[in-house]
Amino acid sequence: MDAFFVSVEELYDPSLKGKPVVVGGRPNERGVVSAASYEARKFGVHSAMPLRTAYKLCPQAIFVEGHPTRYREYSGKVYEVLQAFSPLVEMASVDEAYLDITGSERLYGPPLKAAHLLHDRMKAATNLNCSIGIAASRLVAKISSDQAKPNGVLWVIPGRESAFLAPLDVRKVPGVGKVTEKNLHAFGIRKVGDLAQLDDVFLEEKFGKWGLALAGKSRGLDAGGWYDTEIGEDTGPKSISHEHTFSEDTADRAQLESTLAKLSEMVGRRLREHALKARTLQLKLRYSDFSTITRAHSIPRGTQLDTEIYQEIRALFDANWKAGASVRLLGIHASSWADGEEQMDLLGEDRHERWRKTLAVADRMRDKYGDAAVGLAAGMRGTFRERTHENPAGLPGKKK
DNA sequence: TCTGGGGTCCTAGGACCC
DNA sequence: TCTGGGGTCCTAGGACCC
Numbered sequence: 001m002d003a004f005f006v007s008v009e010e011l012y013d014p015s016l017k018g019k020p021v022v023v024g025g026r027p028n029e030r031g032v033v034s035a036a037s038y039e040a041r042k043f044g045v046h047s048a049m050p051l052r053t054a055y056k057l058c059p060q061a062i063f064v065e066g067h068p069t070r071y072r073e074y075s076g077k078v079y080e081v082l083q084a085f086s087p088l089v090e091m092a093s094v095d096e097a098y099l100d101i102t103g104s105e106r107l108y109g110p111p112l113k114a115a116h117l118l119h120d121r122m123k124a125a126t127n128l129n130c131s132i133g134i135a136a137s138r139l140v141a142k143i144s145s146d147q148a149k150p151n152g153v154l155w156v157i158p159g160r161e162s163a164f165l166a167p168l169d170v171r172k173v174p175g176v177g178k179v180t181e182k183n184l185h186a187f188g189i190r191k192v193g194d195l196a197q198l199d200d201v202f203l204e205e206k207f208g209k210w211g212l213a214l215a216g217k218s219r220g221l222d223a224g225g226w227y228d229t230e231i232g233e234d235t236g237p238k239s240i241s242h243e244h245t246f247s248e249d250t251a252d253r254a255q256l257e258s259t260l261a262k263l264s265e266m267v268g269r270r271l272r273e274h275a276l277k278a279r280t281l282q283l284k285l286r287y288s289d290f291s292t293i294t295r296a297h298s299i300p301r302g303t304q305l306d307t308e309i310y311q312e313i314r315a316l317f318d319a320n321w322k323a324g325a326s327v328r329l330l331g332i333h334a335s336s337w338a339d340g341e342e343q344m345d346l347l348g349e350d351r352h353e354r355w356r357k358t359l360a361v362a363d364r365m366r367d368k369y370g371d372a373a374v375g376l377a378a379g380m381r382g383t384f385r386e387r388t389h390e391n392p393a394g395l396p397g398k399k400k
Numbered sequence: 401t402c403t404g405g406g407g408t409c410c411t412a413g414g415a416c417c418c
Numbered sequence: 419t420c421t422g423g424g425g426t427c428c429t430a431g432g433a434c435c436c
Contacts, residue, residue, distance in 0.1 A: 293431090
């Protein structure tokens with residue numbers, strides 16, 4: 001999809017059309033640009049750029065908050081259109097998908113005709129622009145859709161992959177970022193064509209396994225990892241995480257702990273939604289100077305309970321936070337799913353079961369009344385008064 | 401410039417096992 | 419006594435993508 005977040009915002013507020021628009025937050029906030037309209041891009045604004053920088057480059061831009069639920073909703077509509085066109089669909093992200101249209105010639109005609117038909121259907125059904133790349137590999141389809149933007153269609157005829165790729169900057173290859181680009185430049189490799197001419201052995205020596213994949217990519221081949229799965233194959237999440245950057249750095253233990261409690265709940269909830277139990281829990285801590293550490297711990301049985309997640313994360317936090325040091329970001333990452341029917345420890349079974357039922361009720365309450373409706377006590381400091389000698393009953397304070 | 405949040409994949413070292 | 423080789427699991431960090 002073209003400028004997806006911006007285009008969805010324009011559907012909600014047509015006055016944004018034709019103007020420089022930056023999605024991501026207020027210009028003086030901590031944060032980065034999620035998406036910029038083509039008008040804003042003319043000023044050098046692009047995604048991942050700090051909002052404050054975007055403001056300096058383009059102060060007249062309209063800055064809007066992102067609305068993830070809106071984007072998910074429209075992503076669903078996009079999926080519907082694609083699914084109706086061809087059953088072999090794979091959403092690669094919220095605004096990007098692969099379709100296998102092998103054998104659809106009798107239905108839609110030759111590739112270019114099929115793509116234009118899909119392009120029109122997308123516009124009619126969603127009022128959004130997209131670009132389509134057609135090729136014999138995912139890699140080339142993706143690059144050609146980038147080259148087709150905005151609002152275009154591009155077909156790379158089979159056999160012409162190398163010729164199509166050769167004049168492009170190495171940076172256009174998915175997986176080649178800032179660092180790899182710099183490393184390649186150091187060898188005088190600037191274009192994909194330069195890469196294709198090199199010896200595979202040389203690339204493997206210099207860049208390891210990645211170098212070998214790179215050699216294949218330079219010739220338009222899908223290779224490795226996700227590229228080797230069938231289109232439409234459902235792989236499920238491999239990790240679930242939530243993190244939070246404070247609007248101002250803090251060394252306040254109570255605030256840090258309550259943030260960890262809330263993150264534990266968010267992670268626990270997602271695990272229960274996916275019916276997953278995590279065996280590895282990881283704490284992420286970023287200090288004021290942006291130095292970042294991660295500390296993980298694995299448990300034998302796995303968990304999906306907020307309280308257990310919080311307990312593990314608290315232990316990691318207590319052992320690793322340099323007390324008094326200002327914190328910029330906290331994060332919790334869950335991975336390594338417990339497989340199949342786990343054996344319950346008999347002693348804890350009753351307690352587990354009661355927590356599981358309690359949290360199922362809490363999830364339903366959040367569905368109905370919003371996320372703030374219910375939470376762990378540790379996450380609600382400042383909302384409810386804690387039980388103290390001055391307030392032995394633990395009566396709620398003024399704010400509820 | 402002053403750097404989000406949610407992911408995937410890869411590397412490398414160490415513990416541990418046979 | 420003076421140190422093998424292969425495998426798996428765990429942890430930490432980093433590049434990259436949208």
